[in-house]
Amino acid sequence: MRVTNMVPDIEYSMQQSQQALATAEMQVATGLRVNRPSDDPAAAANDTVSLAASANVDQFTSNVDALLPQLQTADSAISQVTSALNTAITLGTQGANGSITAAQRSSIATEVAGALTTVIAQANASYSGVYLFGGSASSTPPFVAASSTYNSVNGSAAHPLSASTALTAGSVTTISDAQTGDTFTFTAKAGDTIGALQTALATAVSAGTLTAGTTATINSSGHLSIATNSSTAGIVVSSNDAVLGSMSAASGTAVANTYAYVGNSTVNTAQVGDTLTVATNVAGNNLFTTGSNVIGALTGLISALQNNETSVQIGAATTAVSTALSSIGQQRVPLDNSISEMNSQESYLGQETVTLTTQQDNLVGANMAVAATNLAQAQTQNQAVLAVAAKVMPQTLLNYLSQPSA
Amino acid sequence: MASLTSALSIAMQALQAADGGLQVTNNNISNANTPGYTRQQVVLQETTPADNGDFVAGEGVTFVGYQSVRDELVMAQIQSQTSAQSGANASLASLQQIQPTFTTSTTDIGTEMSALFSSLSSLATDPTSSASRQAVLTAGQNLATAFNTASSTLTSQQATLNTQVSQDVTQINQLTQQIAALNPEIVEQNANNTVENGGALQDQQNQLIQQLSALTNVAITQTNNGVTISTGNGTALVVGPQSFALQTSAGSNGAEAVLDSNGNDITKTLTSGDLGGTIQTRDQAIGGLLTQLNTLANQFANAFNSVQASGYDQNGKPGQNFFTIPSAVSGSAAGIQMNITDPALLAASSDGTAGSDGNLANFAAVQKNALPSGQTPADAYSSIVYQVGSLTANANAESSGTTASLTQLNDQLNSVSGVSIDEESANLITYQNAYEAAARVISTIQALMTATMSMDTPG
Numbered sequence: 001m002r003v004t005n006m007v008p009d010i011e012y013s014m015q016q017s018q019q020a021l022a023t024a025e026m027q028v029a030t031g032l033r034v035n036r037p038s039d040d041p042a043a044a045a046n047d048t049v050s051l052a053a054s055a056n057v058d059q060f061t062s063n064v065d066a067l068l069p070q071l072q073t074a075d076s077a078i079s080q081v082t083s084a085l086n087t088a089i090t091l092g093t094q095g096a097n098g099s100i101t102a103a104q105r106s107s108i109a110t111e112v113a114g115a116l117t118t119v120i121a122q123a124n125a126s127y128s129g130v131y132l133f134g135g136s137a138s139s140t141p142p143f144v145a146a147s148s149t150y151n152s153v154n155g156s157a158a159h160p161l162s163a164s165t166a167l168t169a170g171s172v173t174t175i176s177d178a179q180t181g182d183t184f185t186f187t188a189k190a191g192d193t194i195g196a197l198q199t200a201l202a203t204a205v206s207a208g209t210l211t212a213g214t215t216a217t218i219n220s221s222g223h224l225s226i227a228t229n230s231s232t233a234g235i236v237v238s239s240n241d242a243v244l245g246s247m248s249a250a251s252g253t254a255v256a257n258t259y260a261y262v263g264n265s266t267v268n269t270a271q272v273g274d275t276l277t278v279a280t281n282v283a284g285n286n287l288f289t290t291g292s293n294v295i296g297a298l299t300g301l302i303s304a305l306q307n308n309e310t311s312v313q314i315g316a317a318t319t320a321v322s323t324a325l326s327s328i329g330q331q332r333v334p335l336d337n338s339i340s341e342m343n344s345q346e347s348y349l350g351q352e353t354v355t356l357t358t359q360q361d362n363l364v365g366a367n368m369a370v371a372a373t374n375l376a377q378a379q380t381q382n383q384a385v386l387a388v389a390a391k392v393m394p395q396t397l398l399n400y401l402s403q404p405s406a
Numbered sequence: 407m408a409s410l411t412s413a414l415s416i417a418m419q420a421l422q423a424a425d426g427g428l429q430v431t432n433n434n435i436s437n438a439n440t441p442g443y444t445r446q447q448v449v450l451q452e453t454t455p456a457d458n459g460d461f462v463a464g465e466g467v468t469f470v471g472y473q474s475v476r477d478e479l480v481m482a483q484i485q486s487q488t489s490a491q492s493g494a495n496a497s498l499a500s501l502q503q504i505q506p507t508f509t510t511s512t513t514d515i516g517t518e519m520s521a522l523f524s525s526l527s528s529l530a531t532d533p534t535s536s537a538s539r540q541a542v543l544t545a546g547q548n549l550a551t552a553f554n555t556a557s558s559t560l561t562s563q564q565a566t567l568n569t570q571v572s573q574d575v576t577q578i579n580q581l582t583q584q585i586a587a588l589n590p591e592i593v594e595q596n597a598n599n600t601v602e603n604g605g606a607l608q609d610q611q612n613q614l615i616q617q618l619s620a621l622t623n624v625a626i627t628q629t630n631n632g633v634t635i636s637t638g639n640g641t642a643l644v645v646g647p648q649s650f651a652l653q654t655s656a657g658s659n660g661a662e663a664v665l666d667s668n669g670n671d672i673t674k675t676l677t678s679g680d681l682g683g684t685i686q687t688r689d690q691a692i693g694g695l696l697t698q699l700n701t702l703a704n705q706f707a708n709a710f711n712s713v714q715a716s717g718y719d720q721n722g723k724p725g726q727n728f729f730t731i732p733s734a735v736s737g738s739a740a741g742i743q744m745n746i747t748d749p750a751l752l753a754a755s756s757d758g759t760a761g762s763d764g765n766l767a768n769f770a771a772v773q774k775n776a777l778p779s780g781q782t783p784a785d786a787y788s789s790i791v792y793q794v795g796s797l798t799a800n801a802n803a804e805s806s807g808t809t810a811s812l813t814q815l816n817d818q819l820n821s822v823s824g825v826s827i828d829e830e831s832a833n834l835i836t837y838q839n840a841y842e843a844a845a846r847v848i849s850t851i852q853a854l855m856t857a858t859m860s861m862d863t864p865g
Contacts, residue, residue: 001817004445004824005438012813036505037795038802044509045792048516052784055520056773059527066531130532136761139534268763270530271770280531280763397828401835 010389017382024375027366034364043363050363054356060272061349064342067270067280071339074132074282077125078332081287081294084118085325088298091115092318095305102308109305113257116298120259123288123295133284134263142263142284143295146178146234147249152224154245160222161244163195171241173197175210175226176260179233181289181296182209183261188241194224201226210235225250232303236260257299261285272345278338282331292327293320410858414851416453416466420844423450426469427837431830433472438825442613444474445825449601471601474608477822481612482626484815485619491808492620493683496570497801500563500687501794504695507559508794515556516787518549519706526769529754533763534720539749546710546728550742553703557739560696564661567688571662572654574621574681578643579651581618582635585611586649589632618643622679639675641666661688691797695790696739702786704738705777707731711745713772717753717765725753725765 027033037044094100095108124141125132134142155161167188175184184204186197197216204210213229224244226237234255237247265283272278288294297320304317430448437443449472453465508514522545529538588611595607604611611633618624623638631646642650650667657663663673664681673689676682707729714725732741746752756764776782781789 002821002824002826003817004820004826004829008813008816008820012809036509036798037791038501038505038798039795041792041795041799044795045788048510048788048791049784051510052516052520052523052773055517055524056527059524062524063527063531066528070531128532130534134761136533136755136757136759136763138761264757264759266757266759266762266764268530268533268761269767270763271527271767277767397831401831 006392010385010392013385014389017378017385021375021378021382024371024378027371028368028375031366031368031371032364033366033371040364047360047363050356050360054353054360056274057349057352057356061346061353063270063272064346064349067272067278068339068342068346070127070130070132070280071278071335071342073125073127075332075335075339077122077132078287078328078335080122081119081328082325084115084122085294085298085321085328088112088115088301088321089318089325092301092305092314092321095301096311096314096318098311105305105308105314109302112298112302112305116257116295116302119288119294119298123259123284130281131263133282133287135281135283135285136266136268137263138281140262142261143259143288144176144236144262146176146236146255146258146260147253148230148234148255149225149227149250149253150235150237150247151219151221151226151250152239152244152247154243155218155222155224157220157222161194161218161224163193163198163218165194165243167192167194167197167243168241171239171243173239173241173244173247174237174262175201175204175214176236176262177210177214177228177233178235178255178258178260178289179211179228179230179296180209181261181285181293183264184209194218227253231255232258232299234258234260236262238262257302259295261289272342273349276341276345278341279334282335287328287331292324292331294324294328297321297324410851410855412465414848416464417844417847417851419453419466419468420847421841423448423467423469424837424841424844426450426472427833428841430472431833431837434825435827435830435834438827438830442609442616443825444476444609444612444823446472446474446605449473471599472605473601474603474605475823476603476608477819478628480815480819480822484812484819485616485624485626487808487812487815488616488619489623489678489682491805491812492680493623493678493686494801494804494808496680496683497687497691498798498805500567500684501691501798501801504559504563504692505794505798507556508791513548513552513555515549515552515702516784516791518545518552519783519787521545522549523770523773526766529752530763530766533754533766534761536749539720539752539754542752543744543747543749547744550729550744553699553739553742556699557696557703560692560699561740564688564692564696567684567692568660568662570684571664571681571688574679574684575652575654575664578618578621578681579649581614581621582643582649582651585614585618585633585635586644586647588614589644590647593630593632620680622676622681624679637666637672637675638677639672641670641672641675695793697736698786698790698793700735700738701779702739702777702783702790703742704731704735705779705786706772706783707738707742709772709775709777709783710769713765713768714746714753716756716768718755718758718762719753720750720755720760722755722758722760726751728752 026035034040034043034047091108091112095105120143123133123143130138131140131142134140152161169188169190169192171188173186177184184201186200188196201210201214201216205212205214211228211230211233214227214235216224216226219225226235226247228235232255239247261284263284265285267283268280269277270280285291289296297317301314301317301321304314427448430446434445449470451468451470453468455462455465510516522542525538525542525545529535529542532538588607592604592607592611595602596604615626615633615635618635624643625636625638625640627634633644634642634646635644636642644650652667653665653669654662655665663671664676664685666672673685676685708731710728711731714728717725719725727745730741730743730745732738754766755762772783774782777786779786
């Protein structure tokens with residue numbers, strides 16, 4: 001073959017060799033074999049999926065980190081409740097002793113009331129502003145001291161509210177009953193009046209949601225008055241109805257040692273693994289009222305002691321506290337399980353992160369030994385190409401012809 | 407018997423032949439680096455000898471002319487490879503600009519999508535936290551922006567390619583005009599000079615055809631009226647002295663269509679050359695990516711909106727749309743926006759209480775469940791990334807492949823038609839020597855003639 005001009009071939013070789021050098025340099029500099037999707041389309045595509053999985057794992061780890069202290073706080077609150085209950089049982093056993101005086105029982109009752117205060121404080125425990133035992137109503141304390149009577153702010157003797165007074169559609173009025181442990185919720189529909197609220201309340205009384213004797217009447221000052229006639233249990237009423245102008249406890253009607261649960265039974269969950277979710281709160285009614293009846297048992301014991309009841313009656317009240325203690329022990333099991341699940345999940349997520357990082361490295365990472373060898377080879381080849389160019393390009397017949405003749 | 411005069415005539419012819427050789431060598435050296443130049447060689451012929459009866463005496467050399475040394479087959483292969491290379495380069499240049507948008511970074515769609523799901527998962531640990539709620543809205547906004555950016559990268563690339571279509575068509579029309587104008591001149595020249603093989607005019611026309619091949623795929627046939635050129639589907643561009651101009655016309659979607667001189671749409675038949683590559687990239691590659699991107703944006707936004715609607719915001723009201731999205735799929739990636747801006751409006755609650763996070767699990771499910779397209783959002787995005795990578799890698803492979811093959815073909819053509827400076831230098835010496843020798847013969851004959859003349863004048 002006739003070779004006329006070597007420049008285009010040399011240029012092409014230089015181009016190729018410089019490209020190989022640039023690629024090798026890029027791989028060594030970034031540590032990545034795939035820097036753009038076109039470097040390996042399938043690997044780049046799989047990498048995006050793997051990165052999404054990594055982002056999830058990172059978030060699950062953060063969730064565990066955020067939730068663990070919260071659940072541990074809840075668990076330690078329950079521990080303190082347990083120890084308060086143990087104290088109350090010891091005190092109750094002392095109080096049941098037939099040889100002690102009424103004055104001594106009264107003083108024991110005060111000590112048991114102290115234990116109740118501890119239990120309420122723990123039941124209203126919060127972590128970073130989140131009340132742990134209120135269900136999803138986590139922004140206000142879930143256990144509120146109960147009163148026997150709540151009056152509406154609006155209404156007056158001159159302009160009394162009446163059964164025919166219309167309520168605001170969509171407004172919510174709730175009555176939390178300390179005795180039943182239940183909450184009655186009335187959501188006003190369009191056209192509903194105070195009369196409708198009264199009817200609904202009466203239905204709730206017959207259904208047992210509210211203690212018998214709970215009523216809603218218009219008092220002599222023209223206010224709506226929601227009251228219970230029980231001397232041992234009270235209620236907590238709240239309303240966002242503009243017509244009622246909210247409800248507030250009538251002064252002097254507080255029922256000693258009674259607390260109503262104003263939270264709900266919703267349990268929130270958070271994801272800490274692809275298929276693993278854990279409960280992030282415990283509904284307080286299960287732990288302290290309807291479920292274990294911790295508060296009711298303590299209130300019962302206090303009242304038995306204060307009333308200087310018989311040893312048998314005080315003994316029965318103490319047994320109720322013991323039952324509450326063993327019940328709360330069972331109720332905390334799911335919480336303890338969540339904590340231990342999260343602990344093991346944390347180490348699993350740590351391994352998962354390593355697995356995914358390895359996967360990503362295999363997909364798009366450069367094998368540094370290979371990359372460094374490629375770079376060295378590319379450099380050598382580039383030098384060779386340049387050396388050849390330097391040797392070949394000035395080579396023409398004219399060089400020889402133009403040499404001075406001797 | 408041969409005479410001194412006939413010897414002088416033979417020497418004169420030898421001088422002319424050497425002169426012609428020098429002329430060709432000179433021209434070859436001058437054009438050694440001229441693009442499209444085909445080397446010429448001198449055509450010499452032995453002069454028909456005179457029969458003297460007793461013997462046949464040589465009558466010297468006849469200088470016939472110059473001839474361009476061509477290889478039509480390799481030329482045709484180069485033209486076709488040039489078309490393929492330009493098409494691949496047009497695609498590659500455009501796709502390389504799109505690629506960064508779909509490369510994993512801190513702001514690509516895949517990363518922003520993960521960030522949105524992470525922010526929702528984080529909110530589950532504290533559903534009333536307004537900082538966490540705001541983080542979800544910010545992540546949603548970032549994802550919408552990532553979709554908008556990707557869409558605008560694709561559409562602005564389409565717009566650039568659209569301009570390129572018009573420019574290419576203008577250039578094609580100029581070239582076909584010039585090629586057609588050369589046809590009659592070449593026909594006439596070939597009729598007058600059978601030896602020359604087209605010469606400089608043919609070089610010029612070949613060079614123009616080469617430029618035309620870089621713009622679009624063409625079929626070339628040689629006829630008695632010169633070259634005939636048509637596009638891939640047979641639409642005539644040049645016939646004899648006449649050229650047929652292509653036109654462009656903007657379609658309803660704004661894309662420029664290419665029409666032949668009769669007004670027929672030939673856009674889809676243009677498959678290679680810069681014009682073909684540009685059209686294919688604009689309509690198929692980027693068009694396909696846009697469809698995928700719009701589908702993902704639309705289905706993702708609708709999935710989020712229906713989860714919002716199934717939950718309650720912090721005011722206990724059913725959730726409003728999370729994203730604003732056009733009802734038509736096309737334009738979804740460009741049009742996706744956040745609908746809610748108040749963190750309280752995020753519908754995390756499943757029961758209407760402000761502290762519930764029951765609906766967040768439904769948001770998380772969007773990540774795992776298949777969209778109506780049949781793929782999860784992450785898989786749908788990874789398909790787009792694969793598509794971008796694969797299109798770019800293919801264009802790159804085609805570009806390198808055709809470059810290598812063109813280098814080879816050019817070597818082949820140059821081995822026939824290229825000028826070798828070394829060869830010409832050697833030829834220069836050869837013709838110089840020949841000229842000097844012929845001149846010596848003339849001076850010898852002159853001396854002999856002088857001697858012959860002076861025989862009558864005794865000294």
